[in-house]
Amino acid sequence: MAERRRRSWLIVPAHDDTRVAEAAGSGADVIVLDLQDLVHDSQKHAARARIRATLPQLCAQGVEVFVRADIALLYADLHASVWRGLSGIMLPGVTSAAEVQEADRLLAALQAERGVVRPPPVGEILEADDPVSPEQALELHLCFDTGRGNWDAVEIIQASSRVQSISLGRADLVMDLREEPTGDVHLMPYLMQRLIIIASATGVQPIGAWWRATSRGLVASFEETLAAAITGRQAGFKGALCLRPHQVAALNQAFTPVME
Amino acid sequence: MARRVRRSGLTMPINTQRFVDRSWTRNCDFLNFDFEDSVPQSQKVHARTLVAHAIVQGQKGGADITIRINCAYPDADVPAAVLPGVMQINFPKAETAEQMRHLDRLITEAERVQGIRPGTVRIGASIETTLGVANSYEIASASPRIQEFAGGTGYDMSMDMGVEMFVGFDQFVYNRGEGALVAMALGLEYTGSVYLSDTTGNVGDSGLTRQRAEANRKAGLRAGSGLHPNTVEPQNVGLTPTPEEVQAAQRLLAYFRELDERGEVEGELDGRVIDQYEAARATELLEWSVLCAQKDAQKARAQAQARALEAQTQA
Numbered sequence: 047m048a049e050r051r052r053r054s055w056l057i058v059p060a061h062d063d064t065r066v067a068e069a070a071g072s073g074a075d076v077i078v079l080d081l082q083d084l085v086h087d088s089q090k091h092a093a094r095a096r097i098r099a100t101l102p103q104l105c106a107q108g109v110e111v112f113v114r115a116d117i118a119l120l121y122a123d124l125h126a127s128v129w130r131g132l133s134g135i136m137l138p139g140v141t142s143a144a145e146v147q148e149a150d151r152l153l154a155a156l157q158a159e160r161g162v163v164r165p166p167p168v169g170e171i172l173e174a175d176d177p178v179s180p181e182q183a184l185e186l187h188l189c190f191d192t193g194r195g196n197w198d199a200v201e202i203i204q205a206s207s208r209v210q211s212i213s214l215g216r217a218d219l220v221m222d223l224r225e226e227p228t229g230d231v232h233l234m235p236y237l238m239q240r241l242i243i244i245a246s247a248t249g250v251q252p253i254g255a256w257w258r259a260t261s262r263g264l265v266a267s268f269e270e271t272l273a274a275a276i277t278g279r280q281a282g283f284k285g286a287l288c289l290r291p292h293q294v295a296a297l298n299q300a301f302t303p304v305m306e
Numbered sequence: 307m308a309r310r311v312r313r314s315g316l317t318m319p320i321n322t323q324r325f326v327d328r329s330w331t332r333n334c335d336f337l338n339f340d341f342e343d344s345v346p347q348s349q350k351v352h353a354r355t356l357v358a359h360a361i362v363q364g365q366k367g368g369a370d371i372t373i374r375i376n377c378a379y380p381d382a383d384v385p386a387a388v389l390p391g392v393m394q395i396n397f398p399k400a401e402t403a404e405q406m407r408h409l410d411r412l413i414t415e416a417e418r419v420q421g422i423r424p425g426t427v428r429i430g431a432s433i434e435t436t437l438g439v440a441n442s443y444e445i446a447s448a449s450p451r452i453q454e455f456a457g458g459t460g461y462d463m464s465m466d467m468g469v470e471m472f473v474g475f476d477q478f479v480y481n482r483g484e485g486a487l488v489a490m491a492l493g494l495e496y497t498g499s500v501y502l503s504d505t506t507g508n509v510g511d512s513g514l515t516r517q518r519a520e521a522n523r524k525a526g527l528r529a530g531s532g533l534h535p536n537t538v539e540p541q542n543v544g545l546t547p548t549p550e551e552v553q554a555a556q557r558l559l560a561y562f563r564e565l566d567e568r569g570e571v572e573g574e575l576d577g578r579v580i581d582q583y584e585a586a587r588a589t590e591l592l593e594w595s596v597l598c599a600q601k602d603a604q605k606a607r608a609q610a611q612a613r614a615l616e617a618q619t620q621a
Contacts, residue, residue: 059571083582088569193490197443219583221490222590224525226500228476232525236483263578 050110051075052211053285053301054294055253057114057136059084061093066100070107072291073298077109078136081123082116083216090119094126101131105165112136112187120149128156133164134185134208138215141194143205146186150206153184183208187253189215196237203248211251213287214241218257229258242282254278255286255297265289268296275300309495310370310454311601312336313519313530314541317374319344321353326360330367330612332538335601337364338531340374341383342398350376354386361391368601368608372396372430380409388416388427396430399462401437406448413451427451433458435466439481442488454529456498457485476501497529510534519544526587528594542602547595555588562588 056074058065060081069077079100085093097113104111114136115123127135137149157163163182186208190196196217203209214237217223223232238254245252255271255278266274271293275286279301286297315336318325322344329337339360345353357373364371374396375383387395397409406429413427429451433439439458446455458481464471476482482498489496502518515537519530523545530541547555558575562585565573572581 084571086566086569086571193487193492197487197491216583219581222526222583222587226525227502227521232500232527233483233486236479237487240483240487263580263584265579 052110052251052253054297055112055285055287056291056294057084057287057289059089059093060096060100060113061085061089063096066096066104068291070104070109072294074109074291074294075285075298076112076133077104078112078114078287079127080114081119081126082114082138090122094122097126098129101129105131110165112185114138115149117145121152124149124152124156128153128160128162128184130162131165132162132184134187134210136187136189138189138191139195139220140188140190140202141192142198143201146188146202146205146209149186150208153186153208157182157184180207185210187211187213189213189217190241191215191217191220193221196240199241199244200248203244203250209250211253211284212241212245213253214238215287231257238278238281238283246282251284252282253285253287254283255300256281256283266293268292271296272300309597310336311528311597312370312497313528313545313598313601314538315369315372315531316535316538317344317531317533319353320356320360320373321345321349326356326363329360329364330369330609332535333367333542333605333609334369334538335530335542335605336370336372336393337367338372338374338396339364341387342374342376350379354383357387357389357392361389365391366608366612368605370394374398377401377405380405380412384409384412385416385419388413388422389420390422392427394428394430396432398432399434399438400431400445401435402441403444403448406431406445406452410449410451425451428453430454433481433485434460434462439484442484443491446488446492446494452494454495454497455485455489455492456496456529457481457483457488459499472505472507474503474505495529496527499527499529500525510536512536512540516540516544523547526590546598546602547591551591552595555591558588559585559592 052075054074055076055078056069056072057078057080058069060079079097081093101111110133111131112134113127113132117137117139140146164184186206188209190199190212191214195202203212217237218231218234223234226232242252255274257274275297278286285301288294288297312335314334315338316332316334317338317340320326320339320341341353361371370393371391372394373387373392375387377397377399395413409429417424417427429449431445431452433442446452459478461471469477486496486498500521502521504514519541528545530545532538558580561575562580572579
């Protein structure tokens with residue numbers, strides 16, 4: 047399987063055309079169309095309705111596309127998302143293996159029914175021949191942003207072979223972890239190292255950056271993002287999530303392997 | 307069970323009468339009367355006869371009463387410690403789930419004997435050894451009486467790990483993380499604290515205590531404890547939201563409601579991104595502020611009554 051370059055994952059609300067267009071020009075390796083936190087309840091329907099048309103447009107520009115689904119609205123979100131051009135689903139809030147198995151089954155059914163396969167790393171979109179082969183199965187990226195999810199991470203990852211990468215997502219917000227006098231976010235050094243070890247032990251990619259000294263509520267600058275990403279790479283992360291286009295270049299720079 | 311306000315608390319030997327008799331004047335949220343390390347072996351039996359008196363003294367101050375028993379003698383300690391008015395039995399150096407299940411059974415029996423509502427006496431499990439850290443999850447999930455949990459730090463922990471206690475960095479990163487994650491995974495109240503450099507080892511340093519309490523409050527942590535009376539007020543004050551914080555939280559929530567009504571998920575207030583997470587944080591702060599005020603009022607009432615009674619007796 048060819049190596050996929052996924053240094054930067056930019057999350058944008060699926061219904062916001064301006065931000066989706068900005069994302070397309072940002073140089074992100076992966077664009078994550080959001081149906082979850084960044085979409086107000088009143089906009090969910092509009093956001094879902096956009097996905098099918100947006101996927102091939104972004105794909106044609108050489109980006110990989112994921113959709114961030116809301117686990118409480120899994121069926122609606124996946125029904126709206128499994129179309130040509132999708133690489134995988136990002137799933138925050140996961141707390142059990144059963145949830146992952148359910149998502150796996152639903153993806154398999156939708157892929158088979160619609161003849162959707164994961165786009166190959168480079169080139170044309172394939173026609174479906176074997177939607178559940180490792181090459182063509184849609185992926186899952188799990189965000190471990192709860193105490194329960196983190197505690198049971200190994201079992202949850204192993205619930206589906208579709209899980210190819212994991213992150214803490216927005217654990218600092220979901221678990222309400224705040225700044226320590228040292229500048230670290232409370233518990234994050236422990237949680238990040240734990241995630242990296244678990245990722246390596248289970249053979250999936252750990253995604254994240256070593257965000258420090260917050261600035262909670264402030265948007266990280268290019269320099270802050272670069273510093274967090276470099277430390278993140280040094281700690282073992284293979285790419286990171288971000289929410290603003292200007293952070294993409296910092297992630298790409300930090301996570302690009304230096305040629306010896 | 308309702309959320310406990312336990313910003314400040316003193317652990318004291320139950321057999322030192324002058325400490326116990328003045329304990330109510332300290333304005334603690336809780337008092338932890340000790341059977342364990344602060345009581346010499348020769349006094350262990352005597353200590354078990356002193357609980358009823360300690361409860362009366364402690365309750366004059368409006369404090370929650372907890373008793374720290376010996377991990378070596380739960381069978382002898384629990385029947386003596388579980389009396390009406392005792393909120394929690396603290397079990398030091400907890401190492402296995404079986405210890406917790408045994409303790410739960412002893413408390414269940416003591417509740418029956420004492421006519422205490424079944425299941426209401428809590429267990430506080432202190433992690434103070436490496437074996438305890440390794441078994442954190444099993445220990446914390448062994449009894450529904452365990453409502454709070456934190457990772458192993460402190461003197462006994464450092465002794466068991468064979469490291470120094472007062473060094474200039476956090477030697478307990480893993481213990482803290484493991485305890486916190488266990489608490490969060492099980493939905494227990496997390497009673498840990500942030501790391502603050504302390505190379506002095508002075509347990510009565512009110513300045514450092516205040517600093518630590520403020521840092522904990524800002525990190526969203528709510529629990530305190532102590533050994534010296536100097537630590538009480540710095541924690542009562544340091545762990546209570548300031549009026550400015552309360553105002554800021556109210557303003558933030560009003561702003562977020564407007565955003566939400568407009569069908570937006572985030573906006574900017576004073577240069578900061580406001581979203582559902584900031585709103586949740588502000589809501590928690592307001593709730594905590596109300597609980598602190600209730601606890602303060604309860605303590606003030608109890609202490610005023612006790613003072614009036616004392617004045618009457620002296621007159």
